[in-house]
Amino acid sequence: MSQDDEFEPRLSRIRSASGRRGVKYLNRVLAVTMLARGGAALLGWRPGRFSGARKGRGAGVGRVLASRDQFSAYRQRRVIIKSRIVKLAGKGMAGARAHLRYIQRDGVTREGLPGQLYGADQDKVEGRPFLDRAEGDRHQFRFIVSAEDGDQYENLKPLVRRLMAQMEEDLGTQLDWVAVDHHNTGHPHSHVIVRGKDDRGQDLVIAREYLATGMRERAAEIISLDLGPRTDLEVQDRLRREVDQERLTSIDRRLLREVREDGVVVPMDSDPFHQALEVGRLRKLERLALADEARPGQWRLADDLEATLRAMGERGDIVKTMHQEMAAHGQVRAPDDAVIYDPGGAGARPLVGRVVSRGLSDELNDRHYLIVDATDGRLHYVDIGRGEATDPLPAAGIIRIEPRAAEVRRVDRTVTEVAVANGGRYSVDIHMRHDPSVSEAYAETHVRRLEAIRRTTGAVTREADGTWSIAPGHLDQAMAYERRQVRAAPVAVQVLSALPLERQVGTDGATWLDRELVAANPEPLRDAGFGREVREAQARRRQWLIAEELAREDDSRVVFRNGLLGILRRRELLRVADQLASELGMNYVEMRPGQPIEGTLRRVVALASDKVAVIERSRDFTLVPWRPVLDRHVGQRVSGVMRGDGISWTIGRQRGGPAVE
Template identity: 55%
Template structure:
């Protein structure tokens, strides 16, 4: 959304002296019309606080004037973009309820309803989103390159938060292990270096190296599965993180793919349910989308009471122990039954500590969250989806289900990519 500097500003800059004063009247002035345009522009800059008058015909320009004007132009484009989005929905919010989300200056994530996603810079593939937040305001947020952010349904409830960057403890551990192993990192070397570490924990370090190799190409993995760690590894990490932050300045999590209206009566664990039982629920303002969420929560409480998953006690709503797990399993079995009819195979529910092996077929969208369909020789199962699975669809997958999650390996090779 960059704006070209106006011709009048170029003319003003060409008339500056070495001390930064603007000379309006001089013997080599191009004419009265040009001087009139220049004078009008300077008065405009003065009203904006970007120029200061010194005498009758001199002005001093504010430092960084060109950048300031460019940012003002970008902000004007953003405001017009938000106005078009509101006009399409026949909404006229107050000026004070429209803002630009700055992840670096925000002390909490932005949570709300996605009302628009678009291109802020078509040539650079930079995208933006407009979100009606639970604090009653509407925000514009830059989300970086479109390829770094998957598709998001319109009216989905999302959380936009700042991404961390820089060297992490996992990077320093990789360097320490490699230093004790002739500059090579392997899971076996890690477990020897730190006998208290589990193989699952070591696999998270392999995931980090795999991401850097795939995206930046600055790290090499040998056919035996070992990784070459050079002395400047932490510098490579800093460069990698800076690029990641530039391409994807925020993290976007879909809290609910379905609209708020659909969540009040759906027989599944919803974002509303998680907020109702949370120890520290998100604060809601009694305005805008925040007011809509409050109304939806009230309707959801009545539905839960009717389903005997909650009850009123002394003016408060008490939720049944295991309510979320009950709702999740209801949806899981219902969707599994539909899939069984579709693919002609029986469903086998996965238990904790069970080993899962099969072929990763596809993602299954559910209200309680995305699941992966894993097909085996005689049946299929559904497990919680992980974003890393996207590029391994169609491949063999194996892992062990645990209450805290699963450790997955893809392909048949022992040293292949894995994710905990």
């Protein structure tokens, strides 16, 4: 009989009276409610447009956290969380590797050391195994967690681990993540990277509401538990500081919410402190020409108030960055000689100068900036866009920066012309039938352009038979693609010389200084800053050339020898060839135009003027002009034919291998 007392209930899913399975109880309640009210149509209700905001894990939690009472929001510690979802298809994994390198760079710890990745239960983890596990993932999540009172934490790791543990509970899955803490700014913060897979190997989809609100509220709860809620004095002190700030503040957001239908805001609040804050802020906005007192006590805000204040805040951050860089490199400039380069501004001109530093302006989106000491005597801050768009630059190298313009290319017009004449279709065969004078290689460049537009915007469609469906508005789509490319890389950066200016004065090779000395239209030089340094270096270079009998003085001017640049380049090439011959134990053979080249690409050597590739054969080697595409084929067999200053390459042993013109 004792066994009869051992009763264990086992709960199953709720079933409807009709025996239907899989129908949620809440859905049934809502359906019955709508029927009782006469249906949605009788109420005049129309279903809203699907936005996807509630799709994914954590949607319900995000809504609950976003609706907490205003008193707790007033007391809660402030946290900023920036989130980004990054696709890993195409070049995404290369970008993920670069991002890991950036967040672990030198100087991010309190001691100025490189950052160290950590995980849920280890203080030191390696980035490569994490990326190996992510191979094949559709996407990854990147977060920056920055607490307003983060400087009160001796160690941010426990805070991040508790936040990630809470996220796992909210999302109902374990997360594969790594993080690194940064203390190199005024606000300590943590970078967190989360794989785009859940614990079952399925794509991890996190609801927009949780990313936008839920994470921030969870972090604020944890910090408020650690440090206690904010006191009245802390809140009031922060708000007082906002009154005179030249950036978008919480007071501005409150004023924008209080704007009446007639476009006027009246600062009236039952709390005298908050009313005084609003009046003080409106007076500050009036001085900035962003508000106008239409009548006593009634204010009209500028239409572009929010955008202008955001831009002013960004400009303030840039100025602060420039001052820090100038102090770190001992640069002394007048206030007017430290400027922000605007490539999209009217009359924007190319910029030539020396690289002072390169940094991250937006670590989450991997946007970089350059500080350039230019020949116009000024120090320029240049937004160069995504880090992957600009190769690593030599320290103190000489570069040229040109603004990029979004414009429809000739290839886009050709595709449109061919498609219009062929029923809205394009392919290599169609193009060659339409214009028999074009080559297959030329037509394939148009296909590569279409493929790039498809991968980036999805604006064009490739059919199953290999043809492309071209819409009537293809030129507009191409223009949209170009604008997107310009946003990612607003300028083009060209390395003019990897050698610092001082080393160019006595170098036995064709330098940037030499090219400027013999140029018909040399770079204009201001007698200040880097412009003055270049003038002095050019004078010393002239004397060196005279001593080497490569130039002579004629009255008050210097006459350079004919073919100066070619002579200098050949002298350096032969000197480097002799050094390599001793190192490799092989003879150097100079190649002539029209000669075939075949051998193994061993390395790339940097000269004063450019780079050359070392092609090793069975008994000798040669030096030939380098091209960026060769970097991916070091150690492989290559063949080609010299054509003037360039080479038509074929990579690999096989016939019909990929050719590089």
